[in-house]
Amino acid sequence: MATTTVKTETFVGKRIRRREDPRLITGTATYVEDVQMPGMHYAVILRSPHAAARIRSIDTKQAVAAPGVVCVFTGKDIKGVGAVPCGIAMPDLRVPPHTILATDRVYFVGHPIAVVVARDRYLARDAADLIEVDYQVLPAVADPEKALAKVVKQRIVSQRLVPMAMETRGVVAEWHGADRQLNLYTSTQIPHLVRTLVAGMLGLEENRMRVIAPEVGGGFGSKLNVYAEEALTGYVSMKIQKPVKWIESRRENFTCTIHGRGHVDFYEIAAKRDGTILGIKLKLIQDVGAYHQLLTPLIPQLSVLMMPGLYNTQNIRADIVGVFTNCVPTDAYRGAGRPEATHGIERMVDMLAAELQMDPAEIRLKNFVTKDKFPYPTATGLVYDSGDYATPLKKALDLVGYHKLRQEQADARKQSKYMGIGISTYGEICAIGPSPATPAGGWESATVKIEPSGKVTIMTGACPHGQGEETTFAQIAADELGVGLDDILVLRGDTAVVQYGIGTFGSRATAVGGSALYYALQDLKAKIKKFGAMLLESEDVTLTGGKVICNKTGNSKSLQEIAGATYRALKLPPNTEPGLMATRFWEPPNFTFPFGAHIVVTDIDGETGQIKIRRYVAVDDCGNILNPLIVDGQVHGGVAQGLGQALWEQAVYDDNGQLITGELMDYAVPRSHMMPWIESHHTCTPSPVNPLGVKGVGEAGTIGCSPAVVNSVVDALSPLGVRHIDMPLTPEKIWKLLATKN
Template identity: 55%
Template sequence: MATKAKWVGQRMKRKEDPRLIQGLAHYVDDLALPGQLYAAFLRSPYAHARLQRIDRSAAERAPGVVAVLVGEDVRGVLGMIPTASALPELKVPPHPPLAIEEVNHVGEPVAVVVADDRYRARDAVDLIEVDYEPLPAVTDPEKALEKNSPRVHAQFKDNQACLWKVEAGFPDKAFAKAAHVVRQRFVNQRLIPVAMEPRGVLASYDAGAEQLTVWSSTQIPHLLRTQLAAMLNVPEMRVRVIAPEVGGGFGSKLNVYGEEALIAHLAMKLGRPVKWIETRRENFLATIHGRDQINDVEAAVTKDGRILALKVRLTADLGAYHQLLTAVIPTLTGLLLLGCYKIPAVKIEYVGVFTNKMATDAYRGAGRPEATFLIERMVDLVALDLGIDPVEVRRKNFPRPKDFPYSTPTGVIYDSGNYEATLKKALEQVDYTKLREEQKRLWKQGRYLGIGLSTYVEICAMGPSSAMPAGGWESGTVRIEPTGKVTVLTGASPHGQGQETSFAQIVADELGISPEDVIVTHGDTQAVPYGIGTFGSRATAVGGTAMFLSLQKLKQKLARMAGHLLKVDPKRIEIGEGKLFV
């Protein structure tokens, strides 16, 4: 039954590229339905203000306008925007799809206009008159923690959103006996993901079938369906979510946004399809932001550069509200703060802070690059302070191969590794000794050549585990059609990763066929089994494994059938070149 790998790991042209580069692919904004309407949002120009009065009468009279909604229209009709965060002392303020009574960040939606043309909808937005009563705003997370700071949410006594602590290995004792202490502050600035395609939603409601269909530029179609059903208070089986081509996400589309629920609600209310496409300005203001951490770090070290303990205070600016994983992301920074090093003791305090900004959430590594930046800079500073080559400091602090599986003081288990051998190979490839000599020579000439070193370890391919107790699995179905071609259904939902190619390679190797004979179907909750989505470098590792396991079951069925027809033991059946033979 064994098959030799022919396609996995080989370079080949991506199966999805011809339609993409020829402009034949369909993104949300390429879709058009009969009778389609267009939505546009009025957004707050203030970071913090009370809504005194909203006059929409002029907008309602504007040419082509079908409806204008404000927060009061959907109060009690639409549920709040969900969060999956669950941390000690977590404060979760109500997060309505349209602001009610108060706005808490620039770009928060205040009203939505629906018209027969997107430009008429945008023009009508300008006709809405809003009386804002500006309130004191706070945009600095450290100032937000001060006693007399303006409160982002009046119902809470302060702006601390959550508190998460880890302490292990007696860090205070380690600092007491340390020969040297290195201290440094690191700032990971706030940034905007800026996927090539901004967010977009199209919704259509079939009243006769009681079926809502939502096309969304999302990384998580099944999770979006689940949350939309909850927000709209309709049975999940009545909601279909389709992710067509998705032009990048970087984590920003790993979320459930108020606009998605509002567009779906409007389609149901008006009985006509409704589309909304985010502008790039809206993308900057109202799609999640990333990073925004302040880290104060202390390292207790010996004279020869061994790190005995770390103390870290992590202050994370979470913004005004919780999106899906807002408060959880900095915990990933905390879990991986020790990087590739065997540091026996640690003390971490993560404080999440409300400010009058858009929420932060998962972006490109989601907390893990922040951890790498922090620990690698600290190792370099230890080397600088002690006058030791940064390579040697790294070597001294690596766990040895015999230490694996290695459990860090933060509770993360590293299953395997040989970090010193890997570093040695990297140094040999760049001829590190010669490079340092060249650096010294150039420095004498007043020419400054820098040499950077970095190691990292990353939590990837999250599956069912203590770290991801709700979900984490992935699904895969493989079907052989009467023509001999193969259809694959996957719960993973790509947005540029090339999964149609990589999954086809897996199937082709297992069945002894060409990837061209494999069709990969994804992104439609009515067509594919429930999946968690594509994020965290998990789709091929978890989704591909689900597919591989399905293939093993399929091959066993094929062997039994072929064995029966050929009157031989199924164990003698081989698979190759699309055939079953003895």
């Protein structure tokens, strides 16, 4: 084999269809609910119908005797299981003890009370109705502001949202008593952290627990957590020595899986008469819910970190007040703190522009951190890695035809028509993150193995679940090694297969996990070259196109030949071990800071208050783009969730702590006919933080969207003196403004 044809096709940067899709489009992927085992038992959880109550007694006799029922556990029956963890340590942070089942008190509707286990899920459900709980109902607090004194400033609400992943949570636990081995299949974004923490809760040695995140049907932060049910299902399996399956119902998903947002912000912004921003002040009230879940206290801190936005100001002050309510806890949901902050800042900048009678684009351009200032240290202790904030805004203004639109708007106003143009320019904190700044380690891991046949297996600790890294990571490896995509397999989501990893959240999988992969590939390439040089008997060799080539003779050895030689090990280069595998745990030196500009043009029906989005232009800068098809998909999906918050979605609790938007019947997620066409464009400012130059794009659409929409609608109604509207912008809210201000 001495051919020297060089493979020239590269993959990074191309629109390549995803390698994970064949199983998903044929219905052959395995989600948690699809896991079947002989002797499977089914768990159904009885939950509190009250937001606040004392449990006087629980009578499970009838349920235990019901057909098919194997056992029922209440809080009092659970012994030796640790609390549901909060991963954030802060001085004086009050962390109420969070048991996996309630014992004497319940604190939110949906609080787990008892678990019924039966051979059949229908019978388990029937038996749950037979448990009698005697509650003493107590007054509930569902509104975080009711517990606090009034402050009057510009109050901006980021309402509670339901993450609503299409796949609800679910757990299958399989205990092998003789081996002291617990296998836990769970729909999670963080299998290794779940293993560490749930093993801890159950008092099980960590190496005796295997966590598998099979196909995961969406997370958006809601599966970046450790839940009572993960420990509970494991506990039950260990007790009854049978595999046990618990699948969350959609109703439970609404009431018992974390919510996002839930911030009430009071903002002040100060500026010179010429529009130069001097400082931003914030008092942030966080609706914590009944408990601190894994990252609850972190979310408002991310908001505060993001407060300077893209603007050159060193005067930032923030106070955070966390308020416990009788509602399900809030925690990370797409953007996690950054959409709330961006919404507030971008609203305030628009208000400032209105106050100073400046154009909203102009005031932004005036205050941006300029290109020459990077790396830019912020007042909140961050160092922005790279940026060119004016370019995407100018591009978006061009694309949308800004000046023409302003003329059209002036004409529309003469005819009493309501047309709005809204701009938001956002920054975000991605590639989370350096370990000192994160609660559980901010690095990521990758292993690359080249098998004796030359095929390449990658194991990523990042656990992607829909973001497409089975494809983008294959693209990176294919280009580095000079092999085809079909030669590569990416494995994820199984603690018995993959080295310890952190997970996919905070737009980090590619920037941090992809970089770990890149460095592991460099290690491997060095070893491949060493073996190639040995086999070619030359020091002057190049690795290209899947071959090591002797630069003098042109002779080459294929990757397959070299891989075979490393495992056969008849001869080894000096100080070199057999085999072809490398693992890297890569610690990023900094976060990355993507940015962009979104412009939204709206028309408002003056009779009904309905908002129609005429144009949606997004210009996002996420650094280098590995696969434009996937990046566009992330932007579209992000915008949909941002638009959901801006226009339709809201988790509403009544005064008794009942979630009145507890089904898809009342909680309006965006549907296809509600979405505008998104004109997605990019600028490219590579990140210097990682070798790929990527920044992350998972949350960009969500963060950029909501302020652009609200700014657009406020702009449309500004002739009426409207200054601010809280989300969601329901037609009724708009109609009321039209009716009262006209």
